[in-house]
Amino acid sequence: MKYLLNSILLFLILFSLSNILSSCYNNKSTLLLATTTSTENSGLLDILTPIFEKDTGLHIKIIAVGSGAALRMGSRGDVDVLLVHSEDAEKLFMGKGFGFDRHHVMYNDFILVGPAEDPAEINEIDDVIEALNKIAQSGSKFISRGDASGTHVREKLLWSYTKIKSPLDEEWYVESGQGMGATLTITKETGAYTLSDRGTWLAMRGEDHLPLLLEGDAEMLNRYHVITVNPELHRAVNINGAKQFRDFLLKPSIQRLIGEYGIEKYGQSLFTPNAEIELK
Amino acid sequence: MKALTFENISVYRSKRQVLCVPHLEIAVGERLALLGPNGSGKSTLLLVGALLLDISAGSMTLFGEPIVNGRLKILQRRNFATVLQEPALLDMTVERNIDTVLKIHHIPHFERQSRIEGWLSRLGIMHLAKAMPHQLSGGEAQRVAIARAFSTQPRILFLDEPFSSLDPRTRAELSGDLRGLLDSEAVTTLLVTHDLNESKLFSDRVAIMNDGRIAAIGSLEQIEQYPSTPAVSDFLGHTLIKRNQLPNFFADNFSFPDACECISVNPEGVKIISKDYGINPVNSATIHAIQALNGSGRLILNFEGILLVSKIPLEDVTNYVIGSLVKFTVDAHKMSFFRHNKIIIS
Amino acid sequence: MNLLLEAIHEAWSLIFSGDREIFDITFRTLLIAGTSTTISLIIGLPLGIGLALMRFPGRSWLVSLSNAGTGMPPVVAGLFVSILLWRSGPLGSLGLIYSPIAIIIAQVVIATPLIIAITIAAVMSLNPVIHLQIRAMGANQIQYVFLIAREARIPLLVAVMAGFGAVVSEVGASLMVGGNLSGETRVLTTAAVLEVSKGRFGTALAYGLILIFFVIIIAAILTNLQQRSQRK
Numbered sequence: 001m002k003y004l005l006n007s008i009l010l011f012l013i014l015f016s017l018s019n020i021l022s023s024c025y026n027n028k029s030t031l032l033l034a035t036t037t038s039t040e041n042s043g044l045l046d047i048l049t050p051i052f053e054k055d056t057g058l059h060i061k062i063i064a065v066g067s068g069a070a071l072r073m074g075s076r077g078d079v080d081v082l083l084v085h086s087e088d089a090e091k092l093f094m095g096k097g098f099g100f101d102r103h104h105v106m107y108n109d110f111i112l113v114g115p116a117e118d119p120a121e122i123n124e125i126d127d128v129i130e131a132l133n134k135i136a137q138s139g140s141k142f143i144s145r146g147d148a149s150g151t152h153v154r155e156k157l158l159w160s161y162t163k164i165k166s167p168l169d170e171e172w173y174v175e176s177g178q179g180m181g182a183t184l185t186i187t188k189e190t191g192a193y194t195l196s197d198r199g200t201w202l203a204m205r206g207e208d209h210l211p212l213l214l215e216g217d218a219e220m221l222n223r224y225h226v227i228t229v230n231p232e233l234h235r236a237v238n239i240n241g242a243k244q245f246r247d248f249l250l251k252p253s254i255q256r257l258i259g260e261y262g263i264e265k266y267g268q269s270l271f272t273p274n275a276e277i278e279l280k
Numbered sequence: 281m282k283a284l285t286f287e288n289i290s291v292y293r294s295k296r297q298v299l300c301v302p303h304l305e306i307a308v309g310e311r312l313a314l315l316g317p318n319g320s321g322k323s324t325l326l327l328v329g330a331l332l333l334d335i336s337a338g339s340m341t342l343f344g345e346p347i348v349n350g351r352l353k354i355l356q357r358r359n360f361a362t363v364l365q366e367p368a369l370l371d372m373t374v375e376r377n378i379d380t381v382l383k384i385h386h387i388p389h390f391e392r393q394s395r396i397e398g399w400l401s402r403l404g405i406m407h408l409a410k411a412m413p414h415q416l417s418g419g420e421a422q423r424v425a426i427a428r429a430f431s432t433q434p435r436i437l438f439l440d441e442p443f444s445s446l447d448p449r450t451r452a453e454l455s456g457d458l459r460g461l462l463d464s465e466a467v468t469t470l471l472v473t474h475d476l477n478e479s480k481l482f483s484d485r486v487a488i489m490n491d492g493r494i495a496a497i498g499s500l501e502q503i504e505q506y507p508s509t510p511a512v513s514d515f516l517g518h519t520l521i522k523r524n525q526l527p528n529f530f531a532d533n534f535s536f537p538d539a540c541e542c543i544s545v546n547p548e549g550v551k552i553i554s555k556d557y558g559i560n561p562v563n564s565a566t567i568h569a570i571q572a573l574n575g576s577g578r579l580i581l582n583f584e585g586i587l588l589v590s591k592i593p594l595e596d597v598t599n600y601v602i603g604s605l606v607k608f609t610v611d612a613h614k615m616s617f618f619r620h621n622k623i624i625i626s
Numbered sequence: 627m628n629l630l631l632e633a634i635h636e637a638w639s640l641i642f643s644g645d646r647e648i649f650d651i652t653f654r655t656l657l658i659a660g661t662s663t664t665i666s667l668i669i670g671l672p673l674g675i676g677l678a679l680m681r682f683p684g685r686s687w688l689v690s691l692s693n694a695g696t697g698m699p700p701v702v703a704g705l706f707v708s709i710l711l712w713r714s715g716p717l718g719s720l721g722l723i724y725s726p727i728a729i730i731i732a733q734v735v736i737a738t739p740l741i742i743a744i745t746i747a748a749v750m751s752l753n754p755v756i757h758l759q760i761r762a763m764g765a766n767q768i769q770y771v772f773l774i775a776r777e778a779r780i781p782l783l784v785a786v787m788a789g790f791g792a793v794v795s796e797v798g799a800s801l802m803v804g805g806n807l808s809g810e811t812r813v814l815t816t817a818a819v820l821e822v823s824k825g826r827f828g829t830a831l832a833y834g835l836i837l838i839f840f841v842i843i844i845a846a847i848l849t850n851l852q853q854r855s856q857r858k
Binding site: 030032037041046061062063064073076077078178179180181182184185200203204234235236237 | 712713714718719721723724805806807808810822823824825
């Protein structure tokens with residue numbers, strides 16, 4: 001009996017070891033993509049990845065972190081290509097020579113969401129800066145992502161245009177330090193306001209969803225870019241794979257796919273492709 | 281060729297010397313008992329001999345071969361079997377306990393089987409083959425330990441007070457059985473015990489230890505007659521009297537070497553008499569205490585402030601009452617004299 | 627409350643729907659945690675026995691170090707392993723980051739001190755005469771270790787269960803070094819975190835319930851072991 005148990009154990013160990021080892025040594029060339037959690041949460045990449053892998057034969061590993069972390073990893077050559085939406089930080093990144101090239105891919109927009117009762121009365125307003133001022137004035141709670149993500153950076157920028165230069169000092173301003181989904185949950189639970197990207201908000205819409213209170217302000221456009229990492233940063237950077245991914249995203253057929261994503265599920269598209277626009 | 285020799289052995293523990301044996305030889309087939317009070321170093325010497333304790337200095341030989349450190353030592357250790365105060369059985373059935381040690385000795389399967397059966401039945405515990413250690417009584421467990429020891433057919437057997445944790449009846453049974461086995465197997469044996477009688481039954485030679493050294497070695501009769509130091513006398517149960525505290529009775533009736541500093545009196549030399557025949561010097565003393573020890577009786581007599589021990593037959597113990605006066609005589613041949621902690625032989 | 631009930635209902639139906647992904651993730655979690663625990667055992671058991679029995683200068687330092695290791699936050703372990711395995715790190719050329727092996731490495735770092743500490747306690751709680759007797763039986767070093775391990779097998783099994791429990795429910799390090807890659811390094815804990823961040827509580831709860839199920843099994847085995855050792 002003891003021998004039976006021992007041999008089963010041994011078999012299990014060998015089986016699992018071989019399984020894991022084989023997955024490491026698959027012969028496909030690997031591409032490391034760093035992107036943001038909100039991008040991953042939107043589900044767009046789940047659609048695009050299989051097509052890319054089939055077309056190119058590459059195996060793509062997608063690491064979803066905050067924009068700040070993604071750019072940091074890019075600067076060390078720990079990843080091969082970035083898909084991020086943090087314009088100023090990206091320009092700094094390129095300025096320092098960390099990126100090989102940078103292109104528009106698509107954009108979506110941010111929206112302001114909050115409690116149905118709307119104590120700050122921003123529903124009728126179209127100007128986001130005015131809305132933020134009213135939120136501050138009413139002392140209503142505002143949840144910030146506080147995680148150096150693209151959303152967070154944009155949010156801080158918007159606050160800088162308001163009368164409140166640094167909302168961190170205000171007691172109604174709270175940082176969640178987490179991704180968009182978790183932040184939306186906290187916002188709903190505490191009856192607060194927050195700045196969200198449309199995609200995550202759409203994906204999370206349930207029974208008692210947070211109503212959309214403000215949209216369409218030009219300042220709320222959220223532009224996504226694909227940046228190939230400078231191969232000189234590290235020997236192992238897969239510049240060819242990165243270029244292939246960039247070309248893939250900019251391809252007209254894929255651009256069309258991007259534009260159609262979301263219509264079936266949410267009734268509206270989540271992203272607007274804009275690769276044809278020249279980068280300024 | 282000697283079974284085991286010790287040369288200039290010294291063992292230190294936390295900077296204290298706990299064992300110092302300049303020279304000791306154990307002959308093949310000899311049975312040597314190590315005696316002594318607690319802390320005298322007898323267990324230490326046994327463990328050193330069994331290669332279970334490292335020495336700080338000195339050398340040993342085993343059947344003529346020098347004992348070296350390292351891997352060889354483990355192989356040399358397999359010449360021995362050790363039975364400790366506790367049975368120390370492994371957490372498995374009795375037969376597996378013996379099987380394990382035989383496997384370590386690379387005994388092949390069928391041979392192991394027959395040895396297990398053989399030794400379990402010789403110790404009368406065949407019925408316990410599949411029992412677990414916690415189901416055994418103290419005596420049964422120790423029988424398993426003994427069976428385990430013998431099954432390896434050791435060239436030297438080490439026993440460290442193997443019966444000290446048993447009750448007297450089990451002790452008597454088991455020690456009788458063990459003696460029978462030792463007689464039939466004729467294996468060199470080193471036994472540690474604090475029981476004089478046990479040592480007499482088990483061994484040819486006896487070594488009495490004190491303070492980490494061998495104070496006396498020889499047959500028990502020899503040592504009893506000529507105890508080499510006062511400490512040995514004391515261990516044997518003799519009465520020790522300092523010269524300056526000696527009652528006049530002794531000084532008047534016996535002659536002592538001038539240089540004598542200390543006297544010991546063997547209890548066998550203190551006899552209780554009913555009638556004074558006028559042959560030996562007689563005096564009276566009150567009975568201070570009555571004891572029964574190791575199969576014989578002892579009367580502790582209070583004589584002019586000295587507690588003198590007299591050996592009497594066990595059956596006579598009930599004849600005496602504490603506090604009563606008795607007449608006694610002392611045999612000069614049963615006294616030993618010491619100077620500078622060593623016996624004076626005239 | 628409504629949310630909770632909804633989520634539980636969704637979780638149950640997901641688990642019993644035979645959803646392929648849930649099965650894959652569960653299987654992978656067990657595989658990785660099982661491998662890590664086994665490796666931690668192979669490293670930790672002899673080390674623990676050695677530390678318990680041998681006396682050498684610096685021994686107490688090593689014992690303290692191992693005890694401190696049990697209190698180390700798993701996230702910190704994950705951070706250290708990440709720094710080592712990133713391309714920019716010293717072991718980057720091995721290409722192990724974001725792979726199951728990276729998770730195994732981090733989990734071994736987490737579980738080994740635990741196993742060492744419990745092993746030391748287990749061995750030191752054995753009757754000291756046993757050590758002498760086993761040596762007296764002529765056992766060499768390897769046989770000695772095996773026999774001691776066998777004598778202390780019940781507390782050692784506790785060590786195994788504790789190690790497995792610690793790594794199967796760990797999330798911070800697994801996330802950092804594994805990257806939570808779908809189909810490759812996504813385990814129950816990291817999948818649950820992802821679902822929470824997406825707001826999909828039903829699915830997250832499904833993963834959580836499966837984890838609790840394993841924890842209950844481990845606790846049951848531990849209790850059984852404790853009782854068995856007490857019966858003696």
